[in-house]
Amino acid sequence: MDKTELEAEKSTEIEMPVSASLKDTIVTVSSMDGIKEFSSKGYGIPEDNKLCLMFHETLFLLGKGAIEVKDEKNGETLVFQELLKRFQSVDKDTWVRYLIYRDLRSRGYVAREGFGLGIDFRVYERGDYGKGIAKHLIFGIQEGQPVSVEKLSRTQHYVQNLKKKLILAVINRRGEIVYYSLTELNLK
Numbered sequence: 546m547d548k549t550e551l552e553a554e555k556s557t558e559i560e561m562p563v564s565a566s567l568k569d570t571i572v573t574v575s576s577m578d579g580i581k582e583f584s585s586k587g588y589g590i591p592e593d594n595k596l597c598l599m600f601h602e603t604l605f606l607l608g609k610g611a612i613e614v615k616d617e618k619n620g621e622t623l624v625f626q627e628l629l630k631r632f633q634s635v636d637k638d639t640w641v642r643y644l645i646y647r648d649l650r651s652r653g654y655v656a657r658e659g660f661g662l663g664i665d666f667r668v669y670e671r672g673d674y675g676k677g678i679a680k681h682l683i684f685g686i687q688e689g690q691p692v693s694v695e696k697l698s699r700t701q702h703y704v705q706n707l708k709k710k711l712i713l714a715v716i717n718r719r720g721e722i723v724y725y726s727l728t729e730l731n732l733k
Contacts, residue, residue, distance in 0.1 A: 562610055562611060562612055562613040563576060563578070563579035563582070563583070563611060563612050563613070564576060564579070564612070564613055564615065565579075565598065565603070565606075565612045565613065565614045565615070566614070566615055566616075566617050567614050567615065567616050567617060567623060567628070567631075568617045568618075570600075570631060570632065570635050571597060572597070572598045572600075572603045572614060573595040573596060573597050573598070574589065574595065574596040574598065574612070575594070575595050579596065579612075580594075580595070580596040583596055583598075583606070584596055585675075586655070586674075587655035587656075587657060587669070587674045587675075588602050588606065589602060598612075599658060600632040600635075600636060600639045600642070600643070601639065601642045601643040601645075601646040601647075602646070603628060603632075604625065604628060604629060604632070604639075604643045604647075605643065605646055605647050605650060607625055607628065608625060608647070614628060629643075638685070641685050641687055641716060642665055642666075642685065644716055644720055644722065645665060645666065645683060645685050645714045645716070645722060646666065648714075648722045649666065649668060649683070653671045654668050654669060654670070654671060655668070655669040655673075655674035656668050656669075656683070657669070657679065659682060659683065661703065662696075662699060662700045662703050663684055663696065663700055664682045664683065664684060664700065664703075664704070665683050665684060665685045665714070666682070666683040667679035667681075667682055667683075668680070668681040668682070668683055668712070679709070680709060680710060681709060681710045681711075681712050682704050682707075682709050682710070682711055682712065683712050683714050684697075684700055684711060684712070684713050684714065684727075685714045685716065686713055686714065686715050686716070687715075687716050688715060688716060688717045688718055689718065697727070701727055701728075701729055702729075705729060710726060711726070711727040711728075712724050712725065712726055712727070713725040713726075713727055
């Protein structure tokens with residue numbers, strides 16, 4: 546790890562865990578310091594003086610010790626496995642999205658929620674979040690779960706019309722991720 550990577554890693558660490566609350570399956574941060582800290586780094590969606598975290602963001606921040614999540618119903622502090630189980634009951638792909646998200650964040654990218662046709666994430670180049678637009682769109686695929694050529698073709702066409710690059714994030718059975726850039730194939 547070089548000096549800039551060490552500095553970037555230190556800047557993402559938060560001194561004490563920020564308190565977050567879980568109501569049903571919605572995780573929010575209410576403290577103004579937490580909202581400011583996380584939203585400036587590309588986490589969550591501001592809403593009604595709170596910051597709503599996506600499932601993968603919550604798991605990532607919890608895993609780093611940056612947040613502590615309490616259940617609003619009973620006041621219990623929840624651990625990673627409990628949250629994962631709750632989130633998976635709503636979205637079966639929570640684990641896959643978390644693995645991709647964690648990998649992208651660990652590489653220094655800011656990943657935001659994707660939009661349409663199976664796009665899992667929009668990815669901003671290092672240092673571009675808040676300054677530019679996302680140049681890459683991530684489509685997650687699990688090894689052993691087939692994806693039709695038609696679906697990939699539709700998604701590639703969609704991404705190409707947006708003038709962005711489609712990246713396939715292929716997750717093997719051990720949770721390792723390999724990225725492939727997908728371009729249009731013309732058979733003439």
